[in-house]
Amino acid sequence: MMRVSKIVSVLLLPVLISIVNDNGVEASHKVFKRFQSLSAERVSPLHRPAFHFQPPMHWINDPNGPMYYKGLYHLFYQYNPKGSVWGNIVWAHSVSKDLINWEALEPAIYPSKWFDINGTWSGSATVVPGKGPVILYTGLKKDQTQMQNYAIPEDPSDPYLRKWIKPDDNPIAVADRTMNRTSFRDPTTAWFGKDGRWRILVGSKRKHRGMVYLYRSRDFRKWVKAKHPLHTKQDTGMWECPDFFPVSLTDHKNGLDFSYNGPNIKHVLKVSLDMTRFEYYTLGKYYTDKDRYIPDGSSPDGWNGLRFDYGNFYASKTFFDYKNKRRILWGWANESDTVEDDTKKGWAGVQLIPRTVLLDSSGKQLVFWPVEELNTLRGKKVEIKNKKIDYGQRFEVQGITVAQADVEVTFNVGSLAMAEPFDPKWTNAQDLCNMKGSTEKGGVGPFGLITLATPDYEEYTPVFFRVFKDTATNELKVLMCSDAKRSSLRTDDGTEPKDRMYKPSFAGFVHHVDFADGRISLRTLIDNSVVESFGDKGKVVITSRVYPEKATTENAHLYVFNNGTQPVTVESLNAWSMNKPLEMNEGAH
Ligand code: DQQ
Secondary structure, eight states: OHHHHHIIIIIIHHHHHHHBOTTSOBOSSOOOHHHHTOOOSSOOOTTOOSSSBOOSSEEEEEEEEEEEETTEEEEEEEEETTOSSSOSOEEEEEEESSSSSEEEEEEEEOSOSTTTTTOEEEEEEEEETTTEEEEEEEEEOTTOOEEEEEEEESOTTOTTOOOEEOOTTOOSBOOOTTSOTTSEEOOOOOEEOTTSOEEEEEEEEETTEEEEEEEEESSSSSOEEOSSOSEEETTOOOEEEEEEEEEESSOSSOOOOTTOOOSSEEEEEEEEETTTTEEEEEEEEEETTTTEEEEOSSSOSSTTSBOSOSSSOEEEEEEEETTTTEEEEEEEEOOOSOHHHHHHHTEEOEEOOOEEEEEOTTSSSEEEEEOGGGGGGEEEEEEEEEEEEOTTEEEEOOSSOTTEEEEEEEEEOOOOTTOEEOOTTOOOHHHHHHHHTTTSOBSEEEEEEEEEEOTTSSSOEEEEEEEEEETTTTEEEEEEEEEOTTSOSOOOOSSSGGGSOOOOEEEEEEOSOOOGGGEEEEEEEEETTEEEEEEGGGTEEEEEEOOOSSSOGGGOEEEEEEOBSSOEEEEEEEEEEEOOOTTTTOSOO
């Protein structure tokens, strides 16, 4: 409870204040009316990512309705065609053959009917056998009531799915009197039950209790709310963008379709918490006969739960890639600079690199990894082998474009005997990272990468591990940090906290590290203002958004460091300059 109140007071107050916007409607984004339709005059290249997905200009948020259909990957996303803050939201639409090179099409869904005239918000796609794709999305009517609608392609034989129709029997789900009509949104992809009925979840809350309502349908048109929500949790607030899917306990290579219901599986329920702007997930058992989901208790069901990403990552959504039998996760990273910066830049928001999702061999958490297609963008390579780093030492990685790079390192810590004692009071990884940082001397660690740095550390974003040992249980506690505290010389120049650049010390505990022969790995994708890191083969992922003033493009440096007394060896480091996708950012919206 300590933690919740702390989050609420320090971090969330501005968010909470903005939850009720000037219409008195509960929305999930800060509303800056003044900037909403201020079209960008120019698009600033400074800090603009090169290989992450972005439209040519303006604001983006949630990924919507990702799917694979007739040889193409489709990505829709919440987009403001008129400005670089949230507002005027449409479903922009892009397609790709490889998840890396994208072609922009016309927006697929935009406000046009009484049931969505005030907003076409997030949703999902389902490829219905024999019928083709169906999109379910949230529409807002004039009085801001949120309702669920469906849209179908005008021509399902067109792999591009350019035109979408909203049939007249919409909406398919409206809030009844027991429900909160302005907190009822973001339908999931549907799954098919053995009883011949489709099922979806819709996010909501009642008072402070977050929940996902379950709906069932035989024909994908008439949907009936189940008597009980699939799952609820007190004091978690609005559950946005739920996602619910199976993972295999035995197959650690392939993903499973949403409807898969064989033996040896667990289910994942992920929700995006509007109050904290973080997501969490639980693993659990889905009882199909009763349509109940019970988390298995291996991680907290609430604020302190496991996360897909411990950094700037929200409103994520997975889909099943029928072509390669993978489950792929898309997530949105907002900017961490100010609203004024975004209107000046002319753009805001990126989609992070799509990640495969699998159950870890421990069965207690998920693991994530950038889709292998990303490797096609790798250019010039540098390789370093067996380099020992003593306490207080660092070495520089040179010869590649370090502000736009993919870096894979395997560290060997040798002995763990020097691990610092862990204080059981340190329950919050982010607080611990903020307290210890990357410079305070440790035992085993801190060691890792220093990205987007100036040589004198005026600016730097370190990504690192620090190993502790709980002396009571002998258990190792491995902290992973991506610390933006010193990422930019830009001080908090706003007059009010809400205008300040956000420079958090994001962190997570890496569970179930086996330190095989002392090894632990780190992969970091650096893309000008994105630092996206995968620790211990994807057990903890952290994304930071950073805006250095000096450590930009060719003035940026990359180092490997160790500030622990235990020497650490870089067994191997492979780093590549990353090319820009050929077809990124083309086409008009
Ligand atoms: N963004 C959408 C909502 C969703 C929120 C509106 C999450 O549907 O709840 O743009 O970022």
